[in-house]
Amino acid sequence: MGAFRWTSNRWLFCTWLAVASVAGLGSGVEAQAPYPAKPITLLVPFGAGGTTDLAARALAQVIPQYVGQPIVVVNKPGSSGAVAWQVMIESPTDGYTLMMAAIGTHGTLPAVNPNLPFKHNQFTTLGRTQVNPTVLVVRPDSPWKSLKDLLEAARKGPIKASVPGLGTMPHLALEILVKTTGLPKGSLTMIPYKSDAETVTALMGGHVDVNYNNLISAISQIRAGQVRALAAVSPVPGKRLSDLPDVPTFTELGIPQMNVVGWRGVLAPPGVPAAVVEKWEAAVRKMTEDRGWRETIQKLGDEPAFLGARAFGEFVEGEYQRYRAVAT
The missing domain is CATH 3.40.190.150 (Bordetella uptake gene, domain 1)
Structure with missing residues (x-):
């Protein structure tokens, strides 16, 4: 009788141990569920x-x-x-x-x-x-019919360019244009505005001479004849923008450094x-x-x-x- 009682207790203990082990295994699997397990x-x-x-x-x-x-x-x-x-x-x-x-x-x-509270990487x-592609535009009545015309004019005196804030991509892209084409420092005077849309409006209103922008911010005005594109940047090397098939890319014009998108x-x-x-x-x-x-x-x-x-x-x-x- 005693032996039977011991065997029964041992069986109960082993059963409990097995159940607990399975439960613990299940908990561990749930904790290590494949990513992602939630929104x-x-x-x-x-x-x-x-x-x-x-x-x-x-x-x-x-x-x-x-x-x-x-x-x-x-x-x-x-x-x-x-x-x-x-x-x-x-x-x-x-x-x-x-x-x-x-x-x-x-x-x-x-x-x-450079003084941000974290590293750049x-x-x-x-x-x-x-x-997103970019484009350089002027007013339709501008005397500059090409990028070459604009650069020649910039060598003779400062030209006003509208940008959506200093330190933005359009601003720095124009600084790259100045540097890579050997224009005198200050030949493009950067006039900051609050948004891309405002920079195009400023151009159309005659407050500035040129604007460099995301294509989406100027394409409607280009199609309406309110501004005219001189050069563009295509995301596909060696191919012009499908929206502007008649506008040369900066690479075509010998300035690949302006491939800024x-x-x-x-x-x-x-x-x-x-x-x-x-x-x-x-x-x-x-x-x-x-x-x-x-x-x-x-x-x-x-x-x-x-x-x-x-x-x-x-x-x-x-x-x-x-x-x-x-x-x-």
């Missing part, structure tokens, strides 16, 4: 309604089918993107807080602001999504797991091949331009170095 926050460094915000929301509509979880867009404007960047850096490195980056936040911002690149992509905090990088790199690639997404961002004036995580990182570093050289 992902995508920080936008600018306010709602801007082009970067619209690009982020276009991504959030399509990429969940490739990532496997919803994307929650959260606007964190301030300090030209530094506020959102800081929030991302301070977030856990679990891949659930990411950032929609742009040339203004991770190209020009650190280049002209303090992030993990996941993938570039798109680029806006761009956007997805970043994560430094130190995120490799699985997060791999998941997002694959998802971004698939999204950029998605017909619906491509049509949406082309309406925003952008062109699909995928770069994988490593290539995107090298690209962003090159952009920083390019604009840092101009800013110093």
